[in-house]
Amino acid sequence: MNFNTALYTDLYQLAMGQAYYLKGKHRTQATFDYFYRKAPFEGGFVLFCGLEDALEWLENVSFSEEDLQYLSDQGFDKGFVEYLAGFKFTGTVKSVAEGDVVFPFAPILTVTGPVVECQIAETFLLNCLNFQSLIATKASRIRYIAGEDKILAEFGLRRAQGYAGLQASRAAFVGGFDATSNVLAGKTFRVPITGTMAHAYIQSYDDELTAFRDFAETHPDNCVLLVDTYNTLKSGIPNAITVAKEMEKTGKKLIGIRLDSGDLAYLSKAARKMLDDAGLSYVKIAASNQLDEHVIRSLREQRAAIDIFGVGTNLVVGHENAALDGVYKLCSFEDKPRIKISENLKKMNFPGEKQVYRYFNDDGQFVADAITFETLEAPGSMAHPFEPHKRMPLRPASARPMLKAVMKDGKRLFPERSVRDIAMAAGENLRQLPDEHKRFDFPHVYKVGLSREMEQLRDRLKEEKLKESES
Template sequence: MRYSPLLTDLYELTMLAGYLDQGMQEHRAVFDLFFRTPPFNGSYAVFAGLENALCYLEELRFNEEELSYLDGLKIFRPAFLSYLETFRFRGSVTAPAEGSVVFSREPLLTVEGSLAEAQFVETALLNIINFQTLVATKGARITLAAAGGTVLEFGLRRAQGPDGGLSEARAAYIGGVRSTSNVMAGKCYGIPVRGTHAHSWIMAFPDELTAFRHYAGTFPDSCILLIDTYDTLKSGLPNALTVARELKAKGHDLVGVRIDSGDLAYLSRQVRAAFDAAGFPGVKIVGSNELDEYVIESIRSEGGKIDIYGVGTRLATCAGEGGGALGGVYKLVRIGEEPKLKLTSDLSKATLPDRKKVLRAVAPDGSYIQDVITLKDEELQPGALVFDPANPLQHIRLPANARLVEVRSQVMHEGVRCAPSPTLDDCADRAARELTLLPQGCHRLVNPHLYKVSMSQGLNTLRLKLMSRIQNRYAAGEADGDTA
């Protein structure tokens, strides 16, 4: 799928025109994409969207129709439109692998290239990475809450438009939701497609049993019956048992039943007991109806017997406290040979300047201890002193027995990918593996353990130096929002 270069905010174009007018377009620049707060009041995020982001960068070019539209705005000079005819992304990108667990403040993408190209791609990269990382994180939280139960994604009808529905299914898969009702996502990404039928199927027939029999006749080896159209226990359950017996007599098995309303913990217990007593322990119970990680955890804690959780609206829209959007930002950290810092009166919003790398301190058993952001060429050893980015007066030492592993690698050089893309299964497997390595308490839905991200002494020293330069340049209070 091609992303049009017009998928951008107007100010990216006006700044690009301004840089060209000032002769600054070829200045070398470095930008970091990162988020300040973990989504859903949690401890971590699952990185997703990199494949789509790299596709966008590879294919970035203006066609005649797009240039004609910009010309019609009567904003830009002919020289600028001529410049756009050959505009391409020829820079480099450093990023974690998709499916990696990532944390607040540390750079996810670092984009380096000419000021023109590195600045222009801001909006599209944020659009792609913010949404897919948010969904992958929600998918991971839901999958972890299911505790081994299967999760089915069917949020297309509530997703943010057709492309949002595709991106959502892809990102949810990376987070652990490995099936979807979205047939287009199945075709595009190879995700297994699953589904049952709607209440309207039941209502289209004279009675529920007739509807069940016809559906089973059409799909004798993949039949899942929706049993709550009229009354789950008094109508749907006994009729489903009848059809299960009829299928068995013909050499087939009823795959499952779905409950889409009511007290899912109580109803699933009753349905499980009835099928087990009737000799059908293999019939799966699918639960749906506004599920999310909190509801699923509640169902399990109350002894619910659901095997498959159908999650739609609250996954597709990332609903819930602390959800709705990932607050990823894209900030200039170096131009030419000069490190850059954005400084506000709120120290927690001050950026981390210059080119950087992200190191992960790993315990001898392979579990993750904390991450450290360092300057790109800085050497860091276990036992080193590291500092809190929000409060540099707070510092600790890394464990002496920790192993330091670089989290990111260069994925694009001079506009060309550095390696073939991993499969979607590779990304999902990575997420599942890395989530198990987080410190105890990071998965907790309420008041989770907050994974620590620190900065090195070299980065802290540079940051303080740039802050002091700004504060000395202006009177107290006038430096808010300034950069150095």
Template structure:
């Protein structure tokens, strides 16, 4: 059998080489069973925005259940590395048996707070790092982009059209993340099947060009596809050719008991063309025909189209969405926070890059209306603190006495087995929309959004200070 990237996604080789090199060292020094904890978090909001939508957890949990080395993997490692036979036999039996705490997928999240905690032995907790980062960073970036587009779409229907421009098989994760962020359909047929969402599509210029005339192309396509038929009207001349021919076909469809669903604009001045098309369609009694637009759309263009009064019903959005343009990556990291029962931190001259030690819980505070106020990162054995402290500026704090607090990190996997029922992606999307509605508008605007407050408990602040002082004493 020829091996492809797709057939190896569940392999524990889906990691970076240094993870295996460290595992080899841990095993040979008999440290592989030492218990540790790692936190996944990110440092900076994407798109200069005020929030991120946490996405990809379902895929990560599914991967962890299948994360193992095949016999072929072990044979390849034997041939290509200097790993000793004892270690390779140990890895042959490797399965992830750790424990995972996580925020719920679809949660609205913020920098510096742990979104996922992985606990287990040194080998298993380290080996899953790369795959976890790969899935969560990309998925959360795309879900956030989708949510930003949804915020300005004014109820318009959003469909993900990005598979052909996605980074390889990342197109599958992009489809899932786009649904999480508020899109309701996809052109990705496999994605639609796997994730249980509608598959949609219109018609390509090539189909129309393959005919000697546009009207015949429209008639043939509508005849064989009378349900949800959308005609692409910009192959030759949108207003002089495409739209008149689409109107002719629409009226012929009416005589046959069907209705043309829409006309699609894929080039030119979309705002102007949409207004003209709407005016002509309405004058012909085709008020039910929807206007669909595509072509390099993002949140700023969608907002601009509506600001210009463009009467658009459906948006097909691809490249900018699935590539996370312009950011390309979320800077999520995976850092050790506990080892052998002792809290650990990564020290830096820049206090903002000094990690938070120990096992932690994240609490979210609500006001009387249920809106989000602030988040607190506290040690796991603490209750929600009444006051949170700025993580880097000791003189700043925020009293939260009397506010309602909810813990966000919950166990989702215990000893390698799921402790929660996998959530269908449409339910994840509903949760994301509900949570985003509790974030007030000043955090969701595109220009200079308010910075949401994420603080730490006094106990956690003091622990980090103590460990920093201890480690600094041991440096030259």
């Protein structure tokens, strides 16, 4: 399946493209901001993910002959289809880094270029960035609650949303997972893969002990035994202990056992004791079965003896949200700042080409983000975006600009970053985010505000538009 076609977009992008083209405005410069309004999972942040895929798509996207024929058949204007034959993305992209922690309403990525190019790119950018950021954020929550000492394995491919399984595995790794069961993801992104056996393997034998023995013999260096096919405490663990002892005689060690049903807190503690009593304290305990950050929190509270968490469905589909509400809004056209009016202030966007400054405290922790124009320095104070009476002083000397040019004239400015590098950077960024923004219940709201100049322009444009639409 070739997703590098510009047809992987919404029809209205092309319909608007035709309108611009026929009016001679298709080359008019526009700027769009990508941002989100509400953090998923009732949390306080998003871990930005998917930029590498987005840049690769932008650098390679085109319409094939077959695509153009299809558009002609759909009734598109002949001249417009000819224009699309030479289509490529020639714009500029500024973005926070992949693996950065980002907050509601602050631009994460901006696209500047001929309006038709910006519009055709919109759908793929939203599709790619919304999903991967959602999953990376979910993964980071699971890592946060599991702790740095646990091994986290992503097992979601069978319940992932179709082809999204590949991107989900990548995003889970960026968000802090150690390995995936998805072999194609392992090869594509050079991340560790993991997995040993299913119940079917045990069932294919007349008895569990022989199944375990054969598996240990054929996987002497990476043997994890699934112990819940018949009866975890009476059959599975005793048989695993027998095999572990037999492995010791050949100089090998059983890596672990896996629990996949029942009460994981109770069973893991019982299993730990049985293994320890047998002198097998090195054998790790893995657990899986409908895990998410809330179940893992509960397991930790109960002091479950689990070393490895296998997380599937809830991670790779981003349950409960399943979608991030990221949007892509026009903020400049023909060098004029633009906004959309709404009775709901939160549904408006901020005008003009922007920079976001992040402020740090003396411990290097995030304090606040201020949105201003890209031509301005870091402001010394900011206003709440929707409650203008709330103002906050800021220390410009501690500020760093978040948006950096990553693509110019349609060409990437930096070489591709490895998924491993992005994951390491993400871990570092998450450490700089204070815990009160990471907690699950009513996280403290991270402050994002507007510079005085941004606030003033937004209010002036709003007044003008309201007057026009009511006149």
